[in-house]
Amino acid sequence: MTASADDNQTGDHQTGHRIPLRGLLALTASLLAFDATGANLDTPLVTAAVSLLLLVAGMPHGGFDLALIRAAGGGADFGSRAGVIILYLGCAAATYALWQAAPVLALAGFLALAVAHFAEDWRRCGSGLLAGGLAAAIVCAPAVLHDGALRGLFASLAGNARAALLADALLLAAPTALVLAAVAIIMLIQNQQRGLALAAACSVAAMLMLPPVIGFAVHFCLVHSPLQFRDHAQQLGLRQFRQWRSAVIPLSTGGLAVAGGILWLNNGTSLAHSLYASSFMALAVLVVPHMLVPLVMAHLQTQQARRLRAVLSPVLLR
Template sequence: MVTRAAAIERSDRRVPQGRGGVVHPVFWIAAIALALTLVARLPLDGPTATSIATLVFVLGGMPHGAYDIALLLRATRLGRRGLAFAVGGYIAIAGAMAGAWIAAPLIALVLFIAVASVHFGEDWTMLDEPVLKVAAGTAIIAAPAIGHPADVARLFVAMAGSEGGETVARAMIAVAPVALLVTAVGITVAWRDGARGWAAATAIAFLALIVAPPVAGFALFFVFLHSPRHLEGARVALDGVSRRWWLATGAIMSSLAIGGWLLFAASLSRFLTPDITAQAFQLLATVAVPHLLFSRWIERRLAQRDRSTNDYQERPTS
């Protein structure tokens, strides 16, 4: 049985997450490296640099969603049948999103942007209104569209398979001023409330999204700022697992997702874009939809469990 002290300690460990977020030291190293590369005017938008940045955001970003099933097991009491149903549902949702890139790629692109905006908006816990959270999440996509409209348009056209992708890119530019204003408010609130490391890192990440080539800027944000925050949240929720189990689970689940997409893309290559970076974002979208749905459900179940544990521990003993 979890003691009251342990329950309180676990609750306290989540507090820093809510006010700002985890800023891993590697973020500052990556940010400095990116800044020096930009100052040196090295070609970050060339084919080789873009491929490297693509590899970084796929391999470095995928693991933060690799613990959904483990978190589901921790948050619920599923038997074998329930677990099979949950895993099947997860795969079915991902499969439906993958199919959308074949049947209706423009709709899939719009859905991806909507899901990404909601998911990235979850980091902005200092903003109370859900609409403001989504606006801040949208700024992650809108910022590159301001600094590099032609590059973002080309990427969206490749993903959508039509000129409709360019229309989506223009829409991102149109909403950018409001989205970035909300972002500035969120950063200010975080700084005022003491999460100054997270506020500074987020401001730097947004500057990189605007100034650096889109894939490089996104890799900095996604891999070195966004993912560590969610990995830390999963690590806290899965408190007690061994380091070996943690690393193995992340590697296996990420490999399955990437391997599944490679098999899917190889089988249906004539229906997909040959642009590897566009395909990498399509893969990200494919796993993002079930990840968002499951993570929101898991968060609610974990919160209910913690409240029940705390209420039980606080009952007076006779």
């Protein structure tokens, strides 16, 4: 979703746009320092724990989806709400089926959607190209210094050794993406968005230097989710927990139930592997309806409006 007009007018007045900047800086610096000591953060147990944290901390920002669709004029009555939920579940089921039938293709699609989705966070840099480049840098950065680990994670997630080739593709794209990211951060500073610029720098640094799953968690839980959550809450005029809990809690619980179902269906070789694979597969399965259902509903509303105008125009012109 786009930023509100108030955010664009106030610039960096609300530093970081409710990103927990102090916590982000402290955690990123601490993890980088700890990693520099040679300590092994890339263990199956740590990966599993961080993967689970991704779901718990990241799921709530998608809990506004139904409320946003209703606010835009769709899903206002019970029948429409049920249709939206069925469409949501249908998209998730189709994505899960793709993961089972063609996991490498599904993983490639997930990476592409992640770039498109993360680009929404950086629109204040003033350029779609730069916003996309910054998002691509966040996704591609792990391939620069952690290519071996990333290849293993991709192969494990897809259950197919060919998925490791996707890490090679990210490595090829990384130099260009990182240059665009640097320019985007400079533009954010020039546009008086210093908090966002600092958050972007932390995200890129975490994804570049830390083990891939930990770096992703830093970005997803402390940058992407807070940005999206605040923008969505502002768009709906919901500022306090008692105002947004009825919108966020049911969908978040449903998303966690989907993740639990995937974990139950997943036949990993160990609990740690199952938690990692199921968490990322759940994110992939849920990002498709999270991004596509609002677009589908907006298209349907536009089509309905056109049909209504076509019916009413002859009457109004009499």
